[in-house]
Amino acid sequence: MVVSSPSPIRSVETRAIGLPIIDLSRKRTQVSELIVKACEEYGFFKVINHGVPQEIIARMEEEGLNFFEKPASEKQQAGPANPFGYGSKNISFNGDMGEVEYLLLHTTPLSISQRSKSISNDPTKFSCAVNDYIEAVREVACEILDLMAEALWVPDKSVFSSLIRDVDSDSLLRLNHYSPVERTNDCDTPPPSSLHHHQFQTNRIGFGEHSDPQILTILRSNNVGGLEVSFEDGVWVPVPPDPNSFYVIIGDTLQALTNGRFVSVRHRAMANSFDSRMSMMYFGAPPLHSWITPLPEMVTPLRPCIYRPFTWAEYKKATYSLQLGDNRLDHFRR
Ligand SMILES: C=C1C[C@]23C[C@@]1(O)CC[C@H]2[C@@]12CC[C@H](O)[C@@](C)(C(=O)O1)[C@H]2[C@@H]3C(=O)O
Ligand SMILES: O=C(O)CCC(=O)C(=O)O
Numbered sequence: 501m502v503v504s505s506p507s508p509i510r511s512v513e514t515r516a517i518g519l520p521i522i523d524l525s526r527k528r529t530q531v532s533e534l535i536v537k538a539c540e541e542y543g544f545f546k547v548i549n550h551g552v553p554q555e556i557i558a559r560m561e562e563e564g565l566n567f568f569e570k571p572a573s574e575k576q577q578a579g580p581a582n583p584f585g586y587g588s589k590n591i592s593f594n595g596d597m598g599e600v601e602y603l604l605l606h607t608t609p610l611s612i613s614q615r616s617k618s619i620s621n622d623p624t625k626f627s628c629a630v631n632d633y634i635e636a637v638r639e640v641a642c643e644i645l646d647l648m649a650e651a652l653w654v655p656d657k658s659v660f661s662s663l664i665r666d667v668d669s670d671s672l673l674r675l676n677h678y679s680p681v682e683r684t685n686d687c688d689t690p691p692p693s694s695l696h697h698h699q700f701q702t703n704r705i706g707f708g709e710h711s712d713p714q715i716l717t718i719l720r721s722n723n724v725g726g727l728e729v730s731f732e733d734g735v736w737v738p739v740p741p742d743p744n745s746f747y748v749i750i751g752d753t754l755q756a757l758t759n760g761r762f763v764s765v766r767h768r769a770m771a772n773s774f775d776s777r778m779s780m781m782y783f784g785a786p787p788l789h790s791w792i793t794p795l796p797e798m799v800t801p802l803r804p805c806i807y808r809p810f811t812w813a814e815y816k817k818a819t820y821s822l823q824l825g826d827n828r829l830d831h832f833r834r
């Protein structure tokens with residue numbers, strides 16, 4: 501367990517708490533039980549000793565940074581993100597906005613290779629870096645999903661991972677870039693010298709509060725903080741950045757498959773006034789035609805089935821018709 505450091509002053513209360521850390525190099529039975537506990541209590545955990553070579557992460561990061569440092573007019577050639585490509589400030593089409601620019605890609609090699617031409621001056625190098633990264637994080641995601649199935653005593657240990665291993669999986673890759681935001685000081689008078697400068701730092705919403713709709717998300721960021729998670733009490737918990745680890749975010753689809761035993765965590769990302777942050781996210785999703793229905797082992801007389809069956813395509817359509825912060829899964833309750 502770690503204790504995250506206190507955040508600077510914000511308009512909304514935040515609290516430092518210990519967040520679960522899963523060491524993938526530890527004994528398999530222990531790891532799987534700890535993962536299930538983290539998914540039930542938090543829907544969120546950090547993964548260390550994940551085995552993805554640093555070189556694969558560094559090449560992906562370099563491609564992302566190369567893209568975001570291009571002039572706006574060149575980046576716009578990869579946009580608009582409808583739904584894939586480059587976007588800035590507008591998140592999807594329903595009026596959600598944030599202090600963020602992003603690249604949103606489908607994870608199939610064909611789609612990456614087609615998109616790469618409008619993203620990079622060296623499309624082959626870009627495609628290789630992205631494909632290698634996707635393959636590596638997909639393996640981590642599948643390993644984690646198999647460990648979950650083991651501790652849940654589900655007979656088919658690949659029940660979750662087979663959905664994102666499927667060639668028709670609708671998994672996505674997203675790079676988010678948060679540039680330093682301008683400090684907005686309401687009063688013209690300088691801050692009293694007794695106050696430390698960081699108390700005047702302005703943090704603005706980069707990517708607003710939401711849960712991820714997919715099965716699970718594997719997030720890696722540079723060494724700049726900004727990610728925050730919120731549990732049942734609604735208080736925001738800052739997540740300490742760690743470029744050598746991944747954070748795992750449980751998505752709505754896994755909440756539905758486990759009949760609400762795992763929780764999809766609400767999270768958001770803040771932009772700060774000093775440092776650029778870049779996050780790279782793999783969203784593991786099923787094929788569009790897959791049926792999502794609570795696993796029979798998760799349904800008992802004491803825990804009756806709470807969600808009606810739906811396809812991923814149906815869920816995705818509902819997602820895109822709603823606002824970022826809406827609770828989509830509630831629309832699929834029985
Ligand atoms: C406002 C929206 C953006 C989003 C689609 C949506 O209508 C609601 C969910 C959003 C989200 C959050 C997680 C991922 O970043 C994302 C790609 C996804 O699958 O759902 C985004 C969507 C997006 O940016 O298009
Ligand atoms: O950039 C981040 O750290 C989080 C962004 C996010 O939650 C998302 O893209 O779904």
Ligand SMILES: [Fe+2]
Pocket residue numbers: 710711712767
């Ligand atoms: Fe998210």
